[in-house]
Amino acid sequence: MALDDQTVRPRPVSVPAPEAPLGMWASYRTARRNVLELIPKPAFEEPVLQGGRGAGWLMLMDPEGLQHVLKTREADYPKSAITQRILRPRVGTNLIVSEGHQWHWQRRAMTPMFQQRALKGIAPIMSAAAETTAARIAAGARAGPVDVYPLMTAATCDVICDAALSGREALDREAIVRGVDAFIAKVARISLLDLLGVPQWVPRPGQMLNRGAVRIDQMMDGIIDQRLARGPSDTPDMLDLLIGASDPETEQSMARPELRNNLLAFIIAGHETTALALTWALYLLALDQGVQTRARDEAQAALGDRAAGAEDLARLGLARRIIDESLRLYPPAGFLTRTARVDDTVSGRSVKAGATLILPVYALHRHRLLWDDPDGFDPDRFLPEAARARSRYAYLPFGGGPRICIGFAFAIMEAQIILATLLARYRFRLPEGFTPEPKMWFTLRPGTGMPLIAERL
DSSP: OEEETTEEEOOOOOOOOOSSOOOHHHHHHHHHHOGGGGSOGGGGTOSEEEEOSTTOEEEEOOHHHHHIIIIITGGGSOBOHHHHHHHSOSSSOOTTTOOHHHHHHHHHHHGGGGSHHHHHHHHHHHHHHHHHHHHHHHHHHTTSOEEHHHHHHHHHHHHHHHHHHTTSSOOOHHHHHHHHHHIIIIISSOOHHHHTTOOTTSOOTTTTTOHHHHHHHHHHHHHHHHHHHHOOOSSOOHHHHHHHOBOTTTOOBOOHHHHHHHHHHHHHHHHHHHHHHHHHHHHHHHHOHHHHHHHHHHHHHHHTTSOOOGGGGGGOHHHHHHHHHHHHHSOSSOOEEEEOSSOEEETTEEEOTTOEEEEOHHHHTTOTTTOSSTTSOOGGGGSHHHHHTSOGGGOOBTBOGGGSOTTHHHHHHHHHHHHHHHHTTEEEEOOTTOOOOEEESSSEEETTOOEEEEEEO
8 A cells, every 4th residue: 555645545456477587388378368477577677687598588678778679770670570470460461560661651641640630620529429438327327337448448439430431431330349359369369389489371379260350351341342432521531541542652552451451450459549548547546536536626627517629638637647647557558579680789788680579568667767656546647747857768658769659649639538528427436346457468458347336426
């Protein structure tokens, strides 16, 4: 327990850490259960850990070293083979797995969707989702605790689908959510074949019969056909931008697989991250009623009983800091990997070409050398003066460098609008005896759901 302003505050749940790095077989068993349990205790206390045979591995928690890998020498540290195996589509590529020139031109093509002017145009979609979510909570709360995780997932899926397609084509949104669940359950878990170094052309379990992925691909292909026949809208949405995009050097446009894969990546990755940030934020507020009261007062003063919009964000600073702190304690992408292309030196350690660099964002965000009370919940650590005093690479919920998540501003705005709307109307409490279980295979989810008591104010 920690003391803050003479008040005893409960500690947010954390993941137990082994005393030392695990061996191969123990790593395999642990990763099948929870990838975060692979991170050893020294990773929360030291800037660098190193080991392994041959080219070996380097576990990096040093902000200067992370900046070197993610920004300064980004081209020399592509995503690892395991990451590529997990994220590469069945056919073609997308922005997530592309490298070099192919990545650069696709990134430029998608950037207009995420500029400030475009985000303000999307904000009403987010406000409508917030209203719908408040109504869903009201309906569910009559029967007792409400599992807010699927509700946050439904909200963010609604937003991302409407932003991608402007509501012009019908998406089976439940199929999208089921597809993400199937992906995480079957594909994203570390395979024994990867740990043993079996070549990537050998099919992995869960990839050979992925009928759900085939159905989603077919659904997306149908939507693209409809749009090509109908033509673009006056205000372009994501699909319009993708169809109209071309490489400025070769004038080549995206082939059908790239169109589908980038649209899918935008929809799937775009809703999962924000849903998790909101789910963990509501847990943290249910745990700390003092912070929740402050946030509720802020939201009610700014909103009354209406939904938040883009024009309210400047008056919802605490809501933003709560989202930031939620992403610190429970980063959706809690574990990144890169492969060294060349021999190098990182944070004073020699790195051989072929070495695996492990970037445990979960440990970085709870590191004893970088954060005061690292396991505690304190949104005010993100006040402007405190944030300026920290290294930019001590906090990486969306990655860093040129390949920082293209949709991070979209996600933050969406989370801030939905969270403030809900806090202005409800008080959230934890059911007696309930403790969530942070579990990560591909993203950091609450393994037992997130049932909360929601009381209408």
